[in-house]
Amino acid sequence: MLVSAKDMLEKAREGKYAVGQFNINNLEWTKSVLLTAEELKSPVILGVSEGAGKYMTGFKTVAAMVRAMMEELNITVPVALHLDHGTYDGCYKCIKAGFSSIMFDGSHYPIEENIEKTKELVKVAHAMGLSLEAEVGSIGGEEDGVVGLGECADPQECKAIADLGIDFLAAGIGNIHGKYPENWPGLRFDVLEQVKAAVGDMPLVLHGGTGIPEDMIKKAVSLGVAKINVNTECQLSFAAATREYIEAGKDLKGKGFDPRKLLAPGADAIRATVKEKMELFGSVGKAKE
Numbered sequence: 001m002l003v004s005a006k007d008m009l010e011k012a013r014e015g016k017y018a019v020g021q022f023n024i025n026n027l028e029w030t031k032s033v034l035l036t037a038e039e040l041k042s043p044v045i046l047g048v049s050e051g052a053g054k055y056m057t058g059f060k061t062v063a064a065m066v067r068a069m070m071e072e073l074n075i076t077v078p079v080a081l082h083l084d085h086g087t088y089d090g091c092y093k094c095i096k097a098g099f100s101s102i103m104f105d106g107s108h109y110p111i112e113e114n115i116e117k118t119k120e121l122v123k124v125a126h127a128m129g130l131s132l133e134a135e136v137g138s139i140g141g142e143e144d145g146v147v148g149l150g151e152c153a154d155p156q157e158c159k160a161i162a163d164l165g166i167d168f169l170a171a172g173i174g175n176i177h178g179k180y181p182e183n184w185p186g187l188r189f190d191v192l193e194q195v196k197a198a199v200g201d202m203p204l205v206l207h208g209g210t211g212i213p214e215d216m217i218k219k220a221v222s223l224g225v226a227k228i229n230v231n232t233e234c235q236l237s238f239a240a241a242t243r244e245y246i247e248a249g250k251d252l253k254g255k256g257f258d259p260r261k262l263l264a265p266g267a268d269a270i271r272a273t274v275k276e277k278m279e280l281f282g283s284v285g286k287a288k289e
């Protein structure tokens with residue numbers, strides 16, 4: 001069922017596990033994530049960046065594809081279709097297109113403007129039954145043209161945004177989109193603790209899930225992180241498996257060039273990555289409870 005992410009994340013926060021947001025790029029990605037969630041009986045969030053939405057020809061196409069795919073694959077676990085790092089205009093487009101959740105990333109605005117726009121969007125999203133994620137303190141690195149400097153969130157600003165009635169909050173704690181550099185000092189758990197103390201029971205979101213060591217993931221979950229975003233890691237798995245297939249010359253044998261064969265190792269690799277993450281995040285079997 002396509003649902004708002006509110007309930008699944010409240011349950012995750014209470015149960016001390018996290019639900020994975022896996023960003024999708026095309027049909028293979030979507031199918032791989034949905035099938036794995038169903039197999040593992042895990043709730044799941046499909047993330048769509050504005051760039052990926054455009055690549056898939058628009059948010060309406062994405063929403064129609066996801067709904068139809070869930071019906072035809074008999075997906076029974078809770079699935080949220082969520083805009084990732086949405087602009088103000090992008091949020092309205094996704095609300096109209098039939099998404100079930102949106103992220104408004106106002107972190108690059110002055111805090112007053114972030115508050116004003118978030119407040120408006122919370123009202124609109126909730127009236128339509130969607131959940132809303134807001135961001136304070138930008139996530140480092142680059143994702144689909146969205147560049148963040150990676151500054152840590154100010155706990156008081158987090159409280160001001162949380163008090164607007166948002167459903168979950170992304171707070172920068174030294175996390176970075178894409179691969180982490182060798183000299184990355186790690187997550188700032190001191191900041192996470194301060195944010196948690198300021199916002200109380202609000203589910204927190206950890207962006208930049210690719211490459212964060214297991215012990216840091218577990219500690220973050222124990223401190224209130226209930227949603228973890230993964231994008232790059234699925235892209236790397238897909239690319240590596242596709243490279244292996246081609247370098248082994250498999251596309252040149254028989255009908256190995258058939259896209260259903262050519263893209264299969266990559267799709268299987270995404271499934272393996274999603275499975276590994278769901279096990280680490282602790283969401284396996286939670287759709288049954």
Ligand code: 13P
Pocket residue numbers: 023047084085143176177178179206207208209210229230231232233
């Ligand atoms: P990664 O690409 O580092 O996994 O980050 C994903 C993310 O945070 C999406 O918003």
